[in-house]
Amino acid sequence: MTRERSTPLLLTPGPLTTDIATRRAMLDDWGSRDAAFIAITARVRDRLTRMVGGEDGHVCVPLQGSGTFAIEATLGTLVPREAKALILVNGAYGRRMAKILERLGRRHETLETAEDVPPDAKAVAARLAGDAAITHVAAVHCETTSGILNPIAAVAAAVAGQGRRLIVDSMSAFGGIPLDLRRVPCEAVVASSNKCLEGVPGLAFAIVRRDALAASAGNAHSLSLDLHDQWRAMEGNGQWRFTPPTQVLAALDQALVLLDEEGGVPARHVRYAANCRVLVDGLRRLGFETLLPDALQAPIIVTVRMPADPAFRFDAFYDGLRERGFVIYPGKLTEAPSFRIGCIGAVQPQDMEEAVAAIAAVMAGLGVASGAP
Known part of the structure; x- marks a missing residue:
């Protein structure tokens, strides 16, 4: 790839x-x-x-x-x-x-x-x-x-x-x-x-x-x-x-x-699952909570509950991630206040580790102590 x-x-x-x-x-x-x-x-x-x-x-x-x-x-x-x-x-x-x-x-x-x-x-x-x-x-x-x-x-x-x-x-x-x-x-x-x-x-x-x-x-x-x-x-x-x-x-x-060449759908599923695991684990270390339990989560896109910290502003969070090279999904479709981050595409687990690091950096820049809802 x-x-x-x-x-x-x-x-x-x-x-x-x-x-x-x-x-x-x-x-x-x-x-x-x-x-x-x-x-x-x-x-x-x-x-x-x-x-x-x-x-x-x-x-x-x-x-x-x-x-x-x-x-x-x-x-x-x-x-x-x-x-x-x-x-x-x-x-x-x-x-x-x-x-x-x-x-x-x-x-x-x-x-x-x-x-x-x-x-x-x-x-x-x-x-x-x-x-x-x-x-x-x-x-x-x-x-x-x-x-x-x-x-x-x-x-x-x-x-x-x-x-x-x-x-x-x-x-x-x-x-x-x-x-x-x-x-x-x-x-x-x-x-x-x-x-x-x-x-x-x-x-x-x-x-x-x-x-x-x-x-x-x-x-x-x-x-x-x-x-x-x-x-x-x-x-x-x-x-x-x-x-x-x-x-x-x-x-x-x-x-x-x-x-x-990747090994077909089973191999791609394994990569996407690894991407998802790295992302979810990293988000949870930062205090974020996912909308779904792991048993129901497809390795396609992760819905994340909005942080309760008043310093968190989604537009600034989105812009900060984009400046660091990552575009996530703006807005929400769910009833719960949330945003979404995808795990698919020509993306590797190392990319997801870098995305988590970027999320942590943006949070620090915004003065957000925790991603907890």
């Missing part, structure tokens, strides 16, 4: 710090209808599908735009207009899926837990058993509102046990937390290029059961967000229907090479 430190490290959930080789892959221009670019599209689609063991029954459909574009495309394409969905909510991204379905005019309900409480698979099964009209369940794999890792395998088993279909927003987990579709039944898994895959923003994708895509013709509310049409076009001639983000796809192609 190589990186130039001409810019600060991005300790965020994405966009994030990328390897210099990934950025260099964007220097070439590509013709979107050229055979060489068509080959890149096919290679990336195949790699992403195989990464989660989906090669026997699933297919990857890439889409221009951010992860939310692909979430809306997936919900709009796979959930028929006469169907009903159940959304599992314990943060902002579950609520976003519910908002999308509301805008689409699709019937839906939510099953909510607190931000620091994962969905309960038994409660999901009970809700489904009590409402035969529910056809689909949508859940977030890693809810970066808090950083919680939701029990997707248990939820998937509950949904399959009731004969329903599961759509997973794995935006902040795909490529960093192992997932095997041969053991975790999902109709679709949705993610993007600029998180644990360590690519750049501008491309998202859904890995969808082939039979579900084949049956979804006519469901979509939008031409540009119709995954069925996108899939049919790519299966026909390998091309995107509309102008693709050519350099972004080339960067993702290179990023996937780097992922393989």
